[in-house]
Amino acid sequence: MIPANDLSPAQLAALLAFHADAGVEWLLEDEAVDRFAEFEAMKAKRAEARSAPQSGPTGAVQGQGAGAQPAAQSRSAAPAAPAASPPSVAIPDEQAIREARFAAETARSLPELRTAMESFNHCNLKNSARNLVFAEGDPASGIMIVGPMPYADDDRDGQPFAGRLGEMLERMLFGIGLARQDVLLTNVVPWRPPGNRVPSGREADICRPFIERQIALAEPRQLLLLGNFTARFFFGGADTIHQLRGEWRELSAGGHRVPALATLHPQDLVTAPVNKRFAWQDLLVFKAKINGQ
Numbered sequence: 001m002i003p004a005n006d007l008s009p010a011q012l013a014a015l016l017a018f019h020a021d022a023g024v025e026w027l028l029e030d031e032a033v034d035r036f037a038e039f040e041a042m043k044a045k046r047a048e049a050r051s052a053p054q055s056g057p058t059g060a061v062q063g064q065g066a067g068a069q070p071a072a073q074s075r076s077a078a079p080a081a082p083a084a085s086p087p088s089v090a091i092p093d094e095q096a097i098r099e100a101r102f103a104a105e106t107a108r109s110l111p112e113l114r115t116a117m118e119s120f121n122h123c124n125l126k127n128s129a130r131n132l133v134f135a136e137g138d139p140a141s142g143i144m145i146v147g148p149m150p151y152a153d154d155d156r157d158g159q160p161f162a163g164r165l166g167e168m169l170e171r172m173l174f175g176i177g178l179a180r181q182d183v184l185l186t187n188v189v190p191w192r193p194p195g196n197r198v199p200s201g202r203e204a205d206i207c208r209p210f211i212e213r214q215i216a217l218a219e220p221r222q223l224l225l226l227g228n229f230t231a232r233f234f235f236g237g238a239d240t241i242h243q244l245r246g247e248w249r250e251l252s253a254g255g256h257r258v259p260a261l262a263t264l265h266p267q268d269l270v271t272a273p274v275n276k277r278f279a280w281q282d283l284l285v286f287k288a289k290i291n292g293q
Contacts, residue, residue, distance in 0.1 A: 091122055093202045093205070093206065095122075096122035096123065096206045097205055097206055097208075097209070099120070099122050100120060100122065100123075100206050100207070100208075100209045100210060101209040103116040103117070103119070103120050103209070103210075104116065104209035104210050104212070104213035105209070105213065107213060107217070108217075109217060110135060110139060110214065110217050110218065113210070113213055113214060113217060114132070114134045114135075117132055117134065117190060117210055118132055120210075122206065123191065123203060123206045123207060124203070125189065125191035125192070125193055125199070125203055126191045128191075128192075128193075128194045129150070129155055129191035129192045130155050130156060130158075130192075131150075131155055131156070131157075131158035132158070132190050132191065133150040133154050133155065133158060133159065133160050133187060133190050133191070133192070134160075134186070134190060135160070135184055135185065135186035135214055135218070136159050136160055136184070136185050136186070137180060137181060137182075137183050137184040137185045138181060138182060138183065138184060139184050139217075139218040141182055141183050141184060141220075142219075142220055142221035142222065142290075143178070143182070143183040143184065143220060143221070143222050143224070143290060144183065144184045144186065144215065144218055144220035144222070144223050144224070144258075145169075145183050145184070145185050145186070145223075145224045145226065146186055146187065146188060146211070146223065146224070146225050146226065146230055146234075147160065147161065147185075147186070147187045147188070147226045147227060147230060147265060148187060148188055148189065148198075148199070148226070148227045148228075148229035148230045148233075148265065149187050149188065149189040149191075149192060149193060149196075149198075149199055149229070150187055150189075150190070150191065150192040151163070151165060151192065151196055151267075152192070152196065153165065153166070154166075154187075154192065155191075155192035160185040160186055160187055161180070161185055161266070164270065165265075165266040165267055165270065166180070166266075168266035168269055168270055169185075169226075169266045172266065172269075172279060172283060175280065175283060176283050176284070176286065176287035177287070184218055184220065186211065186214055187211075188204065188207060188208075188211050188229070188230055188233050189203065189204065189207045189211075190207065190210065198229055199229070204233060208233075211253075212253040212254050213253075213254055215251075215253035215254065215256055215258065216253050216254025216255060216256045217254075219256055219258075220258055221258065221259075221290075222258065222259055222260075222261070222286065222289055222290050223251065223258050223259065223260035223261070224260075224261055224262075224263065224286055225260055225261065225262040225263070226262075226263060226264070226265040226266070227241060227264065227265030227267070227268065228240055228241040228265075230262070230265075231244040231245070231262035232244075234251055234260060234262075235249060235262070241262060241263075241264055241265075241268070242278070244262045245261075245262050245263050245264065245278065245282055246261070246262075246263070246278075246281060246282045246285060247261070247262075248260070248261050248285075248289070249261075259289065261282060261285060261286050261289070262282075263278075263279050263282035263283065263286070264278060264279045264282075
């Protein structure tokens with residue numbers, strides 16, 4: 001292992017970026033800790049406790065006589081096993097979906113919807129996320145851009161498309177004459193899944209009433225969907241983003257009908273720059289639509 005002090009600033013920055021992409025957000029220890037040694041020591045202590053003779057009603061070890069005291073002292077010195085934490089309270093998925101639908105439908109504005117989502121506790125993703133990542137930007141613009149879920153930077157800052165993925169999106173928008181403050185940015189799922197994993201089908205179902213209500217309240221004239229998960233979420237099926245991109249389709253959300261175009265997510269452009277040409281083709285199609293061409 002190479003000490004951090006031996007790395008150049010550029011190498012250290014690259015290493016930190018690698019850890020951030022892997023989902024590591026902060027270090028918890030000032031010095032390295034050998035967790036394997038800790039685990040082996042813990043197993044040895046548990047094995048010793050299991051093999052030690054049991055005490056009788058009076059607390060003396062039966063059959064040991066005077067030799068009982070050291071063993072009792074050894075057992076008393078061993079750390080007590082931590083008490084099991086009580087199971088988290090959960091409700092069935094179908095009930096969670098109904099609760100989400102009720103919370104979303106009672107919101108009469110985007111601020112009310114945000115409040116309802118902050119109070120909603122029936123999606124397990126909320127338990128591990130640091131922040132609710134709600135819509136941000138200009139609802140009156142008529143342009144809504146939807147990603148799949150918050151990433152680490154979004155979860156940390158509490159805003160959609162933060163960090164370098166946000167910078168990539170801003171460059172994408174700049175190419176067609178837009179800025180992030182000119183559009184409304186949001187995600188299908190408002191809480192970051194652990195390790196940036198793809199949300200499960202049930203998690204997506206629970207969050208569906210919230211994103212559909214956002215669309216209904218914002219009433220966009222055009223919708224840009226980013227990434228494989230988002231396109232499948234709205235269009236259905238199991239096609240990839242390369243099969244779904246670049247074609248206008250009409251969606252309905254909460255009674256609001258809107259034309260939607262799917263393209264690649266900024267993450268797809270960061271990991272595979274060759275995808276930029278496909279995204280650029282889609283963005284030109286999107287620009288023509290918003291310009292009325």
